[in-house]
Amino acid sequence: MLHLRLLVPADRTDEVTDLLERTVGTAHLAVLPGVARDPVGDIVLCDVAREAGDELIAELRRLGLDDFGAITVENMDLTLSARADRAEEAAPGEGSDAVLWEELVEATHDDSTFSATYVAFLAVATMLAACGVMLDNAILIVGAMAVGPEFGPLAGISTALVQRAPRLVGRSLIALIGGFAAAMLLTVGFAWLMDAFGLFDMSMIEGKRPNTAFVWQPDWMSFVVAFLAGIAGTLSLTSAKSGALIGVAISVTTVPAAANAAVAFSYRDYGQMTGSVQQLLANLGGIVLAGTLTLLVQKALWRTTRRHQRAHQRARTKPSAPTR
Template sequence: MLHLRIIVPTDRSAEVLDLLSRDPAATHVIVLPGAARTPPGDVVLCDVAREGADEVLDALQALGVHRSGAVVGDGVDVTLSAAADRAIDAAPGHGTDAVVWEEVAQKTGEETQLSATYLLLITLATIIAGIAVLLDQPILIIGAMVVGPEFGPLAALSVALMRWRPSVIRRSLLALGVGFLVAVVVTVLATWALTAAGLINESMLLAERPITDFIWRPDALSWVVGFLAGVAGMLAVTSNKSGSLVGVLISVTTVPAAANAAVALAYGVFEEAVGSAVQLLINVCAIVLAGVLTLLIQRLWWHRVTVRRPTPPARRMPAVLSPRTASRRPEATNASDPAAFRP
């Protein structure tokens, strides 16, 4: 489930409560009149089944709650509640299949920042992969794939293209372009430095490398693997399956291709550098295309699931009292009276 903390102006609380009362996916509704200070207003807490969370968030935004107040969501790991079970049963589909679009957009949007940490990670991964292709070592290749942070901008680019967010598209392309450029340049310099130190040499690049030779020889299977990895990666992002994402990172030849191109450039082996660059481009395009198509299919399929859900009658919820009104109300003496628990 998803836990929502909603701050809403006091005069708009009734609208929010009416919205939550009509949605069977929402439960555990708690109202704290006048509890919010910045921004001022009432605080409404509730839990929402992931299957219906996207509709609730869209409805809250349609009310303008995010402009005059705030909506904050957190995942709920443990829930022991019959009311929660009823909400999950009433919501359409399965929670593992549900896509909370705002969650996905914010999660992937954070990966588009061209930060020092991002540049350092992609550079280190490329240098490690450069040494790996020279040594023809698959273990180092796998390690470089896991360290590389490039799937974040690729996923963000897919989401931004599907939802058409030009600003996120620009940031994603900038992170990818600058990131790989910096990584290649630094790897070229590192290759020259290691060569001068006598640790590596050009003959290692020109020698037979049966394990890593595929990196600069793209073929039809390169596109197939990249496309399948893009589908799996997007499913891992939308369903919070981080374990699956690790497998995706290991299956795509992005950082290794950039590393092979850098090493080949350092030694002047331009044919291999071009082949590696083509391999990188194929994988990037395949992942993004697969990501966009996966998201489109998920949206269309989930739309068909949600339109079949009947609209239940509204549940009765107590009116929200402002602190001033609540102070005028006679003190409740019955412990079962909800007013006894109001501030």
């Protein structure tokens, strides 16, 4: 279930409550008149089944509530209520399959911000990966992949393409390209510093690295893994499965490839640098393609499910013909 807290001007409260009452899947409607101070008005509280949430939020926005009032949505982990159970049963579709597009856009918008913190995380992850590739240490590689925050902008691009939001595409591309450029540049400086202290040397980048050589040797399997990871990552975002997202982070070699490219550049090994960049681009492209296709399929399946269930509900409620 979702919990809605709405700030509504007093002259629009009846309009909003009428919408909530006639929406299938709502429960626990409460109105607190005159409580709101900024903006002045009423507070309307309501619970709604997740599968009915996206459409209800869209209707509230069509009323202009996000302009003249406020819409706050919270996920409820536990609701013990017979009314809530009936609301979930009445709402078409399954809550686990429902996508809250407003929530997804907001989440990817926040994760696609080119900020000092974002660059710091990506740079630290790339430097950790640089240590991993130079030491041929798979554990460091896995740790670096878990630290990297690059899935946010990738998901932002997929979401923006499906929702036709060009501003979010631009924001995500700036975070993705700018973030990797800054992280790789800082990692080049890091590699030079480590070389000056005698911790890195040419033999480490040129030697055999059975555990980490894959980061600069792209093949079709790299794209397949990235594609599958993109599907899993997108599903984890739309269903709020953070554990799955962590698994995605440690399955795709975006950060290690960027790190190897930076270190190879610092030692003028342009062959490895080129292979690493190709690996990076293949992984980024596979994730974006998979994320976009996954969201399109989810959108189409959800519309089909809702249409069929609504038709079924209308058939059940249709009065039978009188008998003679």
